[in-house]
Amino acid sequence: MNQPELHQASIRDVEFGARVKLVEPCNVYGCKIGDDCFVGPFTEIQKGVRIGARTRVQSHAFICELVTVGEDCFVGHGVMFINDTFSTGGPARGRRELWRETVIGNRVSIGSNATIMPVRIADDVVIGAGSVVTGDITVAGTYAGNPARRLVQRK
Template sequence: MSSDGVFVHPDGRCLSDRVGDGTRVWGFAQVLDGAVVGRDCNICGGAFVEGGVVIGDRVTVKNSVLLFEGVSVGDDAFLGPGVVFTNDMRPRAHVKRSGDALLPTTVEQGATLGAGVVVVCGTVIGHDAFVGAGAVVTADVAPHAFVVGSPARQIGWVCRCGERLPADLTCPCGRSYEQAEVGLRELP
């Protein structure tokens, strides 16, 4: 079914009225009331987007990704299959926290999170960063950083195109970078 330029698979569920044109919600995916999803996003099968989540434009949310209140995802980000975000550092079944009691998490524009990544709440994943499959993010990730492992640790840098950067920070695609106060900055 489709309404207002949003496609919702017959087995999908979209309760939010704040989903942008061209977005697709596939089978067994759920977008709850209060979630904000941008234009031209792909919410794949089994993904769960809770109220209070904000997703930018052209974001790919692969199968079985779990996004909970307080998570914000920038434009052009990629969330691989099975990525899980947390939002409570001290969860207890008998204590219900929401709003300001939860720690926000931000995935900045163009970042990629590989399959099975776990993101502990209260972190920022910088723009164009690349988090390798299976990593556990427990601290901020700098822009363009390439991190892997549990806990995630930086092992290099990546270009906006996704290629790992050599020592001179010049990508075969033609982009060049320099160290910034935090992460890398693309040169003109």
């Protein structure tokens, strides 16, 4: 019988700010996490990700390469970030040139089980639980649905 190649969840090659709290198990590698952040259990934060100060990442979240999250943000339970848009009709299969970046502004709250495609989200935005963000959000407000649409504009 063949044996699988095993990889264990780990925390490695991370640049941590001051007073960061992580709850294991989690798989966090090659990223930068700012001061006073919290990362819950069963999360994966991949290489090159940058998370701003005072941001909370709740359990079961997946933050893939090419994602930047601003300061004072909230990433709810089970939030998934996507960097592969299947632009060729299928997965990029590791072809990084086909991946796209996501930039999240400051003071953004993303509800549980939301899916964030490669987009830019302005400061002071709330994304409802279960929403799918498929396009850039340039105006502060509350957005929800699939695809996410503005429900309330912030003043």
